Amino acid sequence: xxxxxxxxxxxxxxxxxxxxxxxxxxxxxxxxxxxxxxxxxxxxxxxxxxxxxxxxxxxxxxxxxxxxxxxxxxxxxxxxxxxxxxxxxxxxxxxxxxxxxxxxxxxxxxxxxxxxxxxxxxxxxxxxxxxxxxxxxxxxxxxxxxxxxxxxxxxxxxxxxxxxxxxxxxxxxxxxxxxxxxxxxxxxxxxxxxxxxxxxxxxxxxxxxxxxxxxxxxxxxxxxxxxxxxxxxxxxxxxxxxxxxxxxxxxxxxxxxxxxxxxxxxxxxxxxxxxxxxxxxxxxxxxxxxxxxxxxxxxxxxxxxxxxxxxxxxxxxxxxxxxxxxxxxxxxxxxxxxxxxxxxxxxxxxxxxxxxxxxxxxxxxxxxxxxxxxxxxxxxxx
Amino acid sequence: xxxxxxxxxxxxxxxxxxxxxxxxxxxxxxxxxxxxxxxxxxxxxxxxxxxxxxxxxxxxxxxxxxxxxxxxxxxxxxxxxxxxxxxxxxxxxxxxxxxxxxxxxxxxxxxxxxxxxxxxxxxxxxxxxxxxxxxxxxxxxxxxxxxxxxxxxxxxxxxxxxxxxxxxxxxxxxxxxxxxxxxxxxxxxxxxxxxxxxxxxxxxxxxxxxxxxxxxxxxxxxxxxxxxxxxxxxxxxxxxxxxxxxxxxxxxxxxxxxxxxxxxxxxxxxxxxxxxxxxxxxxxxxxxxxxxxxxxxxxxxxxxxxxxxxxxxxxxxxxxxxxxxxxxxxxxxxxxxxxxxxxxxxxxxxxxxxxxxxxxxxxxxxxxxxxxxxxxxxxxxx
Numbered sequence: 001x002x003x004x005x006x007x008x009x010x011x012x013x014x015x016x017x018x019x020x021x022x023x024x025x026x027x028x029x030x031x032x033x034x035x036x037x038x039x040x041x042x043x044x045x046x047x048x049x050x051x052x053x054x055x056x057x058x059x060x061x062x063x064x065x066x067x068x069x070x071x072x073x074x075x076x077x078x079x080x081x082x083x084x085x086x087x088x089x090x091x092x093x094x095x096x097x098x099x100x101x102x103x104x105x106x107x108x109x110x111x112x113x114x115x116x117x118x119x120x121x122x123x124x125x126x127x128x129x130x131x132x133x134x135x136x137x138x139x140x141x142x143x144x145x146x147x148x149x150x151x152x153x154x155x156x157x158x159x160x161x162x163x164x165x166x167x168x169x170x171x172x173x174x175x176x177x178x179x180x181x182x183x184x185x186x187x188x189x190x191x192x193x194x195x196x197x198x199x200x201x202x203x204x205x206x207x208x209x210x211x212x213x214x215x216x217x218x219x220x221x222x223x224x225x226x227x228x229x230x231x232x233x234x235x236x237x238x239x240x241x242x243x244x245x246x247x248x249x250x251x252x253x254x255x256x257x258x259x260x261x262x263x264x265x266x267x268x269x270x271x272x273x274x275x276x277x278x279x280x281x282x283x284x285x286x287x288x289x290x291x292x293x294x295x296x297x298x299x300x301x302x303x304x305x306x307x308x309x310x311x312x313x314x315x316x317x318x319x320x321x322x323x324x325x326x327x328x329x330x331x332x333x334x335x336x337x338x339x340x341x342x343x344x345x346x347x348x349x350x351x352x353x354x355x356x357x358x359x360x361x362x363x364x365x366x367x368x369x370x371x372x373x374x375x376x377x378x379x380x381x382x
Numbered sequence: 383x384x385x386x387x388x389x390x391x392x393x394x395x396x397x398x399x400x401x402x403x404x405x406x407x408x409x410x411x412x413x414x415x416x417x418x419x420x421x422x423x424x425x426x427x428x429x430x431x432x433x434x435x436x437x438x439x440x441x442x443x444x445x446x447x448x449x450x451x452x453x454x455x456x457x458x459x460x461x462x463x464x465x466x467x468x469x470x471x472x473x474x475x476x477x478x479x480x481x482x483x484x485x486x487x488x489x490x491x492x493x494x495x496x497x498x499x500x501x502x503x504x505x506x507x508x509x510x511x512x513x514x515x516x517x518x519x520x521x522x523x524x525x526x527x528x529x530x531x532x533x534x535x536x537x538x539x540x541x542x543x544x545x546x547x548x549x550x551x552x553x554x555x556x557x558x559x560x561x562x563x564x565x566x567x568x569x570x571x572x573x574x575x576x577x578x579x580x581x582x583x584x585x586x587x588x589x590x591x592x593x594x595x596x597x598x599x600x601x602x603x604x605x606x607x608x609x610x611x612x613x614x615x616x617x618x619x620x621x622x623x624x625x626x627x628x629x630x631x632x633x634x635x636x637x638x639x640x641x642x643x644x645x646x647x648x649x650x651x652x653x654x655x656x657x658x659x660x661x662x663x664x665x666x667x668x669x670x671x672x673x674x675x676x677x678x679x680x681x682x683x684x685x686x687x688x689x690x691x692x693x694x695x696x697x698x699x700x701x702x703x704x705x706x707x708x709x710x711x712x713x714x715x716x717x718x719x720x721x722x723x724x725x726x727x728x729x730x731x732x733x734x735x736x737x738x739x740x741x742x743x744x745x746x747x748x749x750x751x752x753x754x755x756x757x758x759x760x761x762x763x764x
Contacts, residue, residue, distance in 0.1 A: 019401040054688030055595040110495035111488025306436030
């Protein structure tokens, strides 16, 4: 008889699908409160309350949907001294289904983890992603990501339209007779996404020095002749997959320094895109970006008040989570895998001059990467 | 010398502020990726990357903001064999600041938890909320919750307006000449919330039998003469606090069974509101609801296909999280505390007849609860 192949115990999750992309990937149904999900003997199980029962039974990828209330009552009988919760129910089911061990993700809640171990069920912590297959996107997932980026592009188009339609009056931009603010631009972007079936939270529409903080979302009046970063990463409600695109606009006339900055960022993006392919590491792609910036004379500095230049990764995986493996940064020195999806988003940030970031999404292939995002690169809106 | 009062070690978090209300409560700044936050010797610390550094330093409640990159490099020197991450950095800081022990929340990631313990830092798991003070709302928090419910109410008003403006044509509702769907109603609601500065995700606008699954969000055409549940729980972008309100509408003419159902739910809500005050348990409040339903002849049944009647809690705490302690349900047998905020949302669900839920938000006082939500109870829109 051949030896058993060593395999990990099946997965166990205790999470809601808003916070855990793994839980959504596993069960393919939205559940807003933490619930128990696991595999045992080749079947997928969920334990949910009456509030979710019918819907999860009907709409999910779970083979067996078990009623939480029944198992809570049972746990109360077995452990009359304890306040029963997920740990007790998981222990009961581990016994009932003769499944003595599970693998849990690194972000499994420590409180439940500890209690389950104390109750004698064996838990192994995953040392990487719980579902490595999440990284390799299927054709259906690629379609969902394209749809996410279609929503991002609709948001960019809405922003561009408003910027073009705005009047320049001295240091002000007026749209519909009133000062154009980051808030008004974000509202137009988020409405465009909503209309297309996606929620765009934390949209960035930041101009001038505000944009020099990459995660600053922008507030107050937007100014003419200043660089404005627009970064839109909506989640499509029907699928849970994201888009993630950034363009940098300027309404009015750019000066030479602004033109050089934008041109450098675009060159860096093209340098990264040229490198991306299966078997090249995320680190190598990132180094193409830093080399481009260095050769063009753009320095990166870290001070006690913050950083200037280029000080974030070149990109990140995109899927059910906005940030997921793999990454394009110094931390990723293993080769990119065929079929993974990454953003490509170099940026430069210099208070006084302003900031520029340009971001697209591609799938890694054996040759040139496949674009999953589409929007033009015209940025100076005169 | 008097004996030391036994106190818990200071808090330690590793979470992003989207997923962890504790992290947002502690630092009062939005950080989209997991970061280290803790208290030591009376000061609040955060460790963030260059991407967040300037913004967190400027806009947060942290006393000390430390650069992630510096500590990653240091960890690489101390443990050249390990791939450094949050556990190594927390261990370094624990030594540097002579703070040998921390308390972590129950949802602290198990992977980091295990590594920190292995590195010799003492961790205590909180046995309840990490910040018990989160339950008791300050005047500023009450104002933020009122603002959340103002957004919910704007959404309800948008839905009511569209329902009233819709034409009844046989089994169809037409709005602007086209069939009125759950999707169109949700879009109008979510746009109203956006305009007011809040994001309403997972909005429910479900009619007929669809609404009999309490977390079913609704899809396809809405029908005249059917009960339509509209449940709106937006998050105000500026503060992170939520609103949460539900009304049940019907466009057309209700029949006697529908009227009796709505009347029973409203009676149950009033019965609950009458009970709510400091020192009464959430369980007692919930039992007032079940007693009302029983006395009016509404039975609750659980079958293998799902449940009918009343099968969820009467309410939940509301704050930076949509669902947080305390609760109004059989699980909460300790007295409600002064200053806590809860939803009051009984409902009845009977496929064939339809479903009704009515939800408001109140603050617990020593006398009658204080309303934090405001919208009328007219539901039959002829």
